[in-house]
Amino acid sequence: MTREEAEAILTSAGEADDAAFPLLEAAIACAIHDYPLRDVKPVRILAQSACERLKERVATESPDDALSETMGSDLRLNGDLLNHDDPANTDIIDVAERRRGLSAALAVFYLHAARAAGLNAAGVDFPGHFMIRVETSVGPVALDPFAHGRLVMPSELTRRALRAGLTPQVADRLEVLMTPVSDRESLIRLQNVLFNRAIRSQDYVGAERSALRRALLAPDDHRHWLDVASAREKQGALAGSLQALSQAHGLNGLEEAQRSSSFERLRMRLN
Structure with a gap:
């Protein structure tokens, strides 16, 4: 596989x-x-x-x-x-x-x-x-x-x-x-462990993967996409980070998206 x-x-x-x-x-x-x-x-x-x-x-x-x-x-x-x-x-x-x-x-x-x-x-x-x-x-x-x-x-x-x-x-x-x-939450708990360990060791590639798995398993939870965005930004992958932020904001609605300084900060860095 x-x-x-x-x-x-x-x-x-x-x-x-x-x-x-x-x-x-x-x-x-x-x-x-x-x-x-x-x-x-x-x-x-x-x-x-x-x-x-x-x-x-x-x-x-x-x-x-x-x-x-x-x-x-x-x-x-x-x-x-x-x-x-x-x-x-x-x-x-x-x-x-x-x-x-x-x-x-x-x-x-x-x-x-x-x-x-x-x-x-x-x-x-x-x-x-x-x-x-x-x-x-x-x-x-x-x-x-x-x-x-x-x-x-x-x-x-x-x-x-x-x-x-x-x-x-x-x-x-x-x-x-x-x-x-739920079984879904049980498996997400395990991915949380991996994410936290990766962040502590500054393995941002591993952190991104574990956060992405959480996001795929629970696509309606904006928090997982925010972690994907954070891990990508730490790698310098700004376009990917902005994409993940857009996913999170789409779940939270326009009002929260407008309040997000992270979204605007990344957008300006890309311009």
């Missing part, structure tokens, strides 16, 4: 409704968009194994136990404790080969398998740490993909929230901490 083919897949995913969002295919396209022409078989093999094993387990186990045991024990998916900032931890192809990665990358396999097995599961954009929400007969529970899918008790969620800087009033509200997000 080429980078252009990956962009076509991401564009199609961006046009899909949340209920029909192709999480696994979009995640593969994101990885190829970063580094094209790689073999994606490890991803498909791992995803298929997860689906088959989880379907077997849900027949005799609770949804949360089945998902945790399948992904954490049977398939040995876990967080990379020693090299947390390794770029491989955010790349779905590398994650499939190594069985290690960041929570948001591991979550792709959790959520894909859960869908196939008929489980009601979703990502949780918890502060500083992505988790999986699974609906059970006793209510929703949280699993931590970074820790072999371990069950996270409500008291621990509160402690984590306090350490992340949330106020006690918010940290005690389980319904807020466990708010589910």
Whole structure:
């Protein structure tokens, strides 16, 4: 798969409704968009194994136990404790080969398998740490993909929230901490990680690619196009930056476009 083919897949995913969002295919396209022409078989093999094993387990186990045991024990998916900032931890192809990665990358396999097995599961954009929400007969529970899918008790969620800087009033509200997000938002979270890392390391080409993936996945959100514009400007690609700003302004309406000093500043630099 080429980078252009990956962009076509991401564009199609961006046009899909949340209920029909192709999480696994979009995640593969994101990885190829970063580094094209790689073999994606490890991803498909791992995803298929997860689906088959989880379907077997849900027949005799609770949804949360089945998902945790399948992904954490049977398939040995876990967080990379020693090299947390390794770029491989955010790349779905590398994650499939190594069985290690960041929570948001591991979550792709959790959520894909859960869908196939008929489980009601979703990502949780918890502060500083992505988790999986699974609906059970006793209510929703949280699993931590970074820790072999371990069950996270409500008291621990509160402690984590306090350490992340949330106020006690918010940290005690389980319904807020466990708010589910769509598969689209789950994958965008991973691209946000890549964007922030690239900006910190002044890799503006990588930052542009990750921002563009977000923009393609959620084309109606102007914020992603603004990040594309910023990354292009830092590379000196002023025409491309202006084009991305135009996309953002088209979403926000004429009034905001007129208020934007960035748009006029770039236009003047091009003249």
